[in-house]
Amino acid sequence: MRYISTRGGIEPISFKQAVMMGLARDGGLLLPERLPSIDRTKLESWRNLPYQYLAREVLELFIDDIDRLDLEVLVENSYASFRHPQVTPIRKVGDLFILELFHGPTLAFKDVALQLLGNLFEYQLKESGSFMNIIGATSGDTGSAAIYGVRGKKGINIFILHPHGRTSRIQALQMTTVLDENVFNIAIRGTFDDGQAIVKELFGDLEFKDQYHLGAINSINWARVLAQVVYYVYAYIKLWRNGMDSVDFSVPTGNFGDIFAGYVAKHLLPEGCINRLILATNENDILSRFVNQGDYSKSTVRPTFSPSMDIQIASNFERYLYYLRGEDPEQVRRDMETFARDGRLDFSGLRDQVARDFVSRRVSEEETIETIADVHREHGYLLDPHTAVGVRAARELGGERPVVCLATAHPAKFGDAVKKAIGTEPELPPPLADLESRESRCEILDADTEKVRNFIREHALRG
Numbered sequence: 001m002r003y004i005s006t007r008g009g010i011e012p013i014s015f016k017q018a019v020m021m022g023l024a025r026d027g028g029l030l031l032p033e034r035l036p037s038i039d040r041t042k043l044e045s046w047r048n049l050p051y052q053y054l055a056r057e058v059l060e061l062f063i064d065d066i067d068r069l070d071l072e073v074l075v076e077n078s079y080a081s082f083r084h085p086q087v088t089p090i091r092k093v094g095d096l097f098i099l100e101l102f103h104g105p106t107l108a109f110k111d112v113a114l115q116l117l118g119n120l121f122e123y124q125l126k127e128s129g130s131f132m133n134i135i136g137a138t139s140g141d142t143g144s145a146a147i148y149g150v151r152g153k154k155g156i157n158i159f160i161l162h163p164h165g166r167t168s169r170i171q172a173l174q175m176t177t178v179l180d181e182n183v184f185n186i187a188i189r190g191t192f193d194d195g196q197a198i199v200k201e202l203f204g205d206l207e208f209k210d211q212y213h214l215g216a217i218n219s220i221n222w223a224r225v226l227a228q229v230v231y232y233v234y235a236y237i238k239l240w241r242n243g244m245d246s247v248d249f250s251v252p253t254g255n256f257g258d259i260f261a262g263y264v265a266k267h268l269l270p271e272g273c274i275n276r277l278i279l280a281t282n283e284n285d286i287l288s289r290f291v292n293q294g295d296y297s298k299s300t301v302r303p304t305f306s307p308s309m310d311i312q313i314a315s316n317f318e319r320y321l322y323y324l325r326g327e328d329p330e331q332v333r334r335d336m337e338t339f340a341r342d343g344r345l346d347f348s349g350l351r352d353q354v355a356r357d358f359v360s361r362r363v364s365e366e367e368t369i370e371t372i373a374d375v376h377r378e379h380g381y382l383l384d385p386h387t388a389v390g391v392r393a394a395r396e397l398g399g400e401r402p403v404v405c406l407a408t409a410h411p412a413k414f415g416d417a418v419k420k421a422i423g424t425e426p427e428l429p430p431p432l433a434d435l436e437s438r439e440s441r442c443e444i445l446d447a448d449t450e451k452v453r454n455f456i457r458e459h460a461l462r463g
């Protein structure tokens with residue numbers, strides 16, 4: 001399998017090269033040159049596979065330059081740190097199925113991909129004897145999952161930008177209390193969008209990128225999206241084994257990475273297995289406006305109870321755009337230039353096509369809190385506010401088919417929102433219990449690319 005850029009400006013590369021390249025060198029995002037799909041016989045052969053074996057089967061459809069046994073070990077090691085034997089178990093809560101993605105080391109779905117990505121980096125650096133400096137931006141969850149994926153690993157330094165004062169307190173502490181020598185936290189005075197823009201700018205400076213061997217842990221990195229495809233297939237197979245042939249997924253969405261993984265999974269499984277992808281946003285609703293009105297226009301980022309989704313410029317939208325534009329990289333490049341210049345794109349003429357891929361609902365702050373309270377009262381199950389956004393959208397838009405709601409984080413990470421909904425903060429599980437008492441370290445900088453670049457220069461690994 002070869003990988004190409006959404007903007008058409010690079011020669012096709014292998015999976016391992018794609019992992020190391022992160023952002024494509026022409027500023028686009030990497031995609032497999034064709035999206036693989038499986039037939040029903042293959043699906044039948046996956047019927048009883050445990051998560052790790054299924055993961056290897058799915059990954060192998062996209063990876064042909066890592067030895068099968070090596071891949072098996074990489075996958076085994078990546079999920080050994082999960083607290084649940086099924087890695088991503090499903091629970092029935094009322095009429096809905098909740099796919100719990102928060103059993104990894106940092107209690108958010110990001111661990112599913114970032115444990116694997118950390119191991120992929122280490123594997124490749126061992127082969128090459130080289131080093132890398134990772135730069136990433138986070139709205140709260142990706143950062144700690146990435147840090148836990150690479151803390152203490154030889155030949156890797158990691159620099160994570162988070163928006164100062166805009167994550168939950170627990171999220172910030174999960175990052176800043178990791179004191180390994182290779183971990184650098186930078187709180188920027190700005191939003192996640194500012195951080196992501198700085199990261200993309202630094203990757204776009206090819207001299208800097210090459211000199212410091214920059215690596216990407218954001219969903220800019222194709223391996224991130226790929227690892228997330230697995231749990232859609234796993235969840236589908238579980239429901240199918242219980243007689244459900246066709247299901248919907250509801251996905252709380254910010255940077256469009258998770259739901260794009262769903263789009264790839266829908267294509268991978270036989271026709272009809274995944275019926276609808278429900279794209280749920282909080283009040284930062286650019287993606288809902290895109291699906292419902294064809295209006296992809298940026299507005300200011302509002303702080304919400306689901307802070308990890310306080311995003312306006314959804315990076316992976318460009319990956320979907322590539323397909324929406326009939327795999328025409330020139331058109332994608334023009335669109336991205338227009339968006340960078342005007343802050344808006346008009347897709348009203350493509351609404352029917354978009355509606356075949358997604359349905360969408362914007363969930364307000366009140367609805368988020370109300371949903372946490374309702375589900376807790378009705379079923380004794382506690383949702384985190386991001387998951388609540390997806391559950392609310394599923395309740396509003398769910399049809400005749402079973403709906404799987406992606407539970408993207410553990411509620412204990414967002415005590416304030418939970419307290420507002422049910423009157424008390426959830427108990428902190430062991431990985432979070434003593435965070436407040438730990439020493440923490442963090443640099444605070446303006447959201448300024450030069451300041452971040454200088455900080456990285458000072459602390460980066462060099463050849």
Ligand SMILES: Cc1ncc(COP(=O)(O)O)c(C=O)c1O
Nearest residue numbers: 141254255256257258308386408
């Ligand atoms: C807890 C949580 N839920 C949902 C999302 C949305 O996922 P995505 O950015 O892949 O759309 C994020 C991050 O953005 C998150 O951290």
Ligand SMILES: N[C@@H](CCOP(=O)(O)O)C(=O)O
Nearest residue numbers: 138139140141142218219255
């Ligand atoms: N919600 C994310 C935002 C970063 O997005 P990613 O798609 O690059 O992981 C976070 O928690 O940081």
